[in-house]
Amino acid sequence: MKRKTLTATFGVHFVIRKEKAKNGKAPVFARVTVNNQRCEVSIKKWITVRDWDGRKGRVKSVTDEYKNLNSFLEQVRAMLVEHYQDLVVENAEVSHQGR
Numbered sequence: 001m002k003r004k005t006l007t008a009t010f011g012v013h014f015v016i017r018k019e020k021a022k023n024g025k026a027p028v029f030a031r032v033t034v035n036n037q038r039c040e041v042s043i044k045k046w047i048t049v050r051d052w053d054g055r056k057g058r059v060k061s062v063t064d065e066y067k068n069l070n071s072f073l074e075q076v077r078a079m080l081v082e083h084y085q086d087l088v089v090e091n092a093e094v095s096h097q098g099r
Contacts, residue, residue, distance in 0.1 A: 008034055008088075009033070009035055009036065010032075010034055010084050011033040012032055012033075012076075012080050012081065013033070013057045014029070014030055014057040014076075014077075015028070015029050015031050015040070015054065015057065016028055016029070016047060016049065016052050017029060018049060021049055024048055024049060026046065026052070027042055027044075028042075028045045028046065028073075029041060029042055030076055030077075032080060043073075045069060047066075051066065057073075058073055
């Protein structure tokens with residue numbers, strides 16, 4: 001009897017939504033991709049559009065405030081990856097929609 005294996009692709013990238021920008025600042029979202037299906041989750045942070053590095057998915061300025069934001073983004077990424085790994089260990093279904 002073959003054992004069913006879970007093979008899911010998983011990724012986290014941070015993006016801003018320029019179309020929702022107010023006063024030159026745009027909201028930051030965590031874009032989670034599972035098996036080529038995307039879900040965007042607001043992280044309740046705003047960033048000046050010109051200070052965002054879309055390619056790297058992080059702030060490109062070096063002020064203390066932005067260093068803290070980059071650190072926060074990495075904490076969010078680590079938390080999402082940890083939850084994904086927990087689901088894999090539990091042999092739970094992994095999807096972009098959650099449980």
